Amino acid sequence: MTHATWSKSAGLTVLEPLRDEPGPVLIALQALQEEFGYIPAEAIALVATFFNVSRADVHGVFTYYEDLRSTPPLANEIHICVAEACQAVGSRNLEQAVKTTYGEQVRDVFCFGNCALGPTVMVNGVLIGRATPAKIAAAIK
């Protein structure tokens, strides 16, 4: 997925349609991340000013949610389910193997709702059931 390049004016374009939304901070941050791929530090201040809330409030929301990120996405994003149903079919071993191979590109997720076809991994937005190192390798860019 390609993302737009961050600028204050581009950020304002994203926020404008949300002006009248009640409780807009989280959806604003989600919209910014969808547009730019991440939430630059400057955007926190912009959201605070735009919706007339404190920077601390916006920062608090930003840091609470696992999905929200302050750095641009990596070339490959590998999300591996580490919850119980996948543990039951060997996700702990798969997790070790995947982390050894792909290091920081791997993020833990608790459940994709694919619990009858685990272990489950998502590579760049594509869900892989009955995942193996070979299936993951084939999905890597």
Next chain:
Amino acid sequence: MIATKVYVPGDSAAVSVGADEVALEIAKLAKAANIEIEIIRNGTRGALWLEPLVEVQIAEKRIGYGPVKVEDVEGLFEEHFLQGASHPLSINSVDELPWFAEQDRVTFKRVGLNDPLSMSEYEAHGGLNGLRRALKMSSDEIAAEILESGLRGRGGAGFPAGIKWKTVQDTQSDIKYLCCNADEGDSGTFADRILIEGDPFTLIEGMVIAAIAVGATKGIVYVRSEYPAAIAKLKAAIAIADEYGLLGKSVLGSHFEFTLKVRSGAGSYVCGEETAMLESIEGKRGVVRSKPPLPAISGLFGKPTVINNVLTFSSVPAIISEGASSYKSRGVGRSLGTQVFQLGGNVKRGGIVETGFGITLHDLVSGFGGGTLSGKPVKAVQIGGPLGAYFPTQSFDLSMDYESLLAAGGMLGHGGVVVFDTEVDLAIQAKFAMEFCAIESCGKCTPCRLGSTRGAETIQEIIDGRNVSANKKLLLDLCEVMTDGSLCAMGGLTPMPVKSAMINFPSDFEDRLAAKT
């Protein structure tokens, strides 16, 4: 000649094991052979062990083949699967397969049968009957019918839906809200996702009926971000429902107004707790609120709010169209109606099993599930998600209903059943339960925030064989504090998997150093 209908699920579970590629290959080979077919991307029918399950419509029957891999497609054509011919992957008539025939599908009646976004198919299969009947009833009558049916909250708490609705109905306010909790974070549960992807209009219809009953005009479905396909499908379904007049200023031409929106979660498990979800919808940190006030009195933006799970709302159309007495004729004791069980983990035939309450754990796991995928014996079954109890095979005669599970030290939760074979170490699972709580705790109350970390450390001590008996006592003490002192179910129920593991699998908590020497 009418094109043969071929169904290839577009559900994300089916797609995760290659359904898209199979659909493309079927289209390609049909074109090459100059055969006219119509490929329908239905939802999954819930037999996930058969996915990708390709079905061919032959007269009144749907002949199934599964699990189909891309490389099987050529062979299927050679054996004339489009005429329903036999093949090693054939399961014949899907509806007659015992795995389906022995279920009692009410909430999941339509899931996976057709194109999930076809309103005409929806209506042709009984869709909107519930709403049409509800429009002829008073709001009191609708709430009374739901109360009479015995429907309880399917999210996990099991609170009678009718009482919740009545509370919101009786609370005066300029605006009332409906929030659907689709933050299905429990590992081992996937019914909400499959229903939204496979039959989203049922959820919408159920919410409209609830809105009419309580006088709500705005609704929000909070879907977890790990379910992008469900979010997309639901948004598309809402757009169609808006266009059709099922939603909007005048619901099916009546004087009722109801609008519906989708909100995406952002990767926080605790936002599945209803008050944390409200905070999240309000754009704040997903921190749990103290109760009272109940959300039914002061919920979203301080207004009366009905919060129900996807399965609760989705059971409503069938209850209203078929009547409360039909629904409550199923089930046992105070657990009435059907439960959508989800079989996952190390299980041979995993997927959606909807039956009346009261089926035994054995019939679920060994009967429908067929035992483990690995072929090794079952050692443990976790029921009700990461906060649910671990049961041994000695508990296989347990009746699956709210009361029996509670009495056995467990809970039904959202109906997830995760199977483990003999490879599992319950001390490791108990430690994971504490670690999960430490990661996902919202941090508001101390027993949950700190107790979980101390709990994980203590279990590690036990695993390492240090002061085992003293640490076990300490752990049970800690569990008591977390159970009694936590603000919500996150910290309050984390002790359930831990304690059940200790009680039901004592040998996994023995002194490992002593055992070695």
